[in-house]
Amino acid sequence: MTLPGITGFQAFTVQLVLKQALPGIQAVRTDHGVTVKKVGKQHRWYLAGASCDGEGRWKEKLLLSARGFSVFFQMLVKAQKPLVGHNMMMDLLHLHEKFFRPLPESYHQFKRNIHRLFPVLIDTKNVTKDIWKELNFPRVSNLSEVYEVLNSDLNPTKNSGPVIIHASECEKYAETKYPHEAAYDAFLSGSVLLKVAHLLLWRVHSAGPAPEPSFALCLEALAPYLNQVNLIRAGVPKINFSGPDYPSVRPPVLLLSVSRWPGVSEEQVYREFQNLCKFDVRRLTRNQFLLLTNKFKDARSVLKEHRGHPTLRVALYRHWRHSPDVSCLLQVCGVMTTWALLAFLLGRPSSP
Template structure:
């Protein structure tokens, strides 16, 4: 299912239930790159030690070109994207809000805010007390930003968020004072709403950490780097410290590329250079356990991925990754115990045969 900023808050409880009911969580992160203080990223080599690879990748350039190549919808992302922040950024924002000097930062730039203020100011010149105007197309974190700035700049207006956008109402000074002191809209409530809205997807990642479910990815080292930097803390200089941090967040990590490499060698499967090709081989008759493996279907609200291929779309790739995990685990289980020897297979049995691959990720 696709969830944008408008739907995120109402979908969070549904997503939480899914996480806690799941045996594992498969992820794929499509983002624009890691923060870099270096203008000259170093060339990665096949001969790099893991620590050397980490240091170079930590300074990697943006992957915007890759995302553009595969049709990443930047217009949709910029309009409907869910905000996020790591713990350090959240701390700074919280302190700024509490000091009362919070300013518009990431979601809307100053020029956009100036346009909104000018538009409302021109309307105010002709409006009478009680008149309303609507600023359409503003939702999520942007809606809180716009309302906060308008309330600070214009003492004779009040704002509310409706389905159609931010509604601005001209009010008297006494009415404004009453609204500001109403229990449902005190400034402390606003500050908390702003912080929660700004955290956005970070709240979902926090739920993922608390659930302590096995985390599955394919060639997932970059995914882990992004998880660390975008939602936890800036990447440390030490590779060992990075590994310790990830292990504290996600005690069980399985990289399906690492798992599938051994199977490919042993069964002489044809070369598969990407996630989709690995899935296709395991779903074909080349896989001796293809007909006896678990039935894998798409969940509700995810039917579009069953009808069409969406290569390099995060939702589709995460589904393929989870499917590969189950297919490879079933193959290993039957190799160890023989075909049909286990009547009712549980995920715990799959996890047991995958134990040699736990917390080992592919680097190149």
């Protein structure tokens, strides 16, 4: 009897199960599946001795396959080589949670763990964000657009930069885009890293002859950006995994107070402002919303445009003044203080 369509590790698993459950049969892997037949005792002894070595090798392969990406993770940790990514904060969180340990409660412990696992981190998002405006490159919103700009005539080092040759299995990436495919995104991140490093070297040596590029020189040019990972909509613009974080340079949070617009939603508020600038909108109370942006000019623009607006009043958000939790706490404290004062006054003995 042949069990069709069973190959690879699945076939080996079927063999192991049948061998333990039915000692009187032999299961053989073929190109078409697993063939099962009944055999005598002496023949089974012969087969057991002959297949011992092969079975051991298959067991090792099966265990290796079951470990999955954790094998690659251990290789990365053991190599202690620079780890390159683009906007890689979520990747680091995922690696820590799934392949190392559960995420710690302590932020600083998380930083120490990641730095111990990967001593050198390079976030191409952080690097390109810092130098993009200096070089007057057009605005980009994703990794593919960054790669296209660096690969265009806008890049003064386009013709002198490193030549990247695809492996035979990855030649399709030279002609076609495959966004969010792991290997393609890895190719984009690595390419952006090399092109940006070459651009930094060119800028440093623009007055004289540039040295022969090497990876050591690239790392030297990238030194100011090492171990700094970009953050979006956070209290600090980036995490420094090898030292203290940089002070916050985020624009202030704005408070929008809405009147004469019953039932207004966060989406409606977002659409109201989208032609002027982009904000993250978060409801604070029934008629109040927080507006968050990463650009100071957007915050200034909204404050200016809505000064004296009849229904949409925008102001700087002050936690101690506008937070509902703080307001509730102050009200409770006020009530308790009032009752305590009344109890003190009413409980005083009258003078004779």
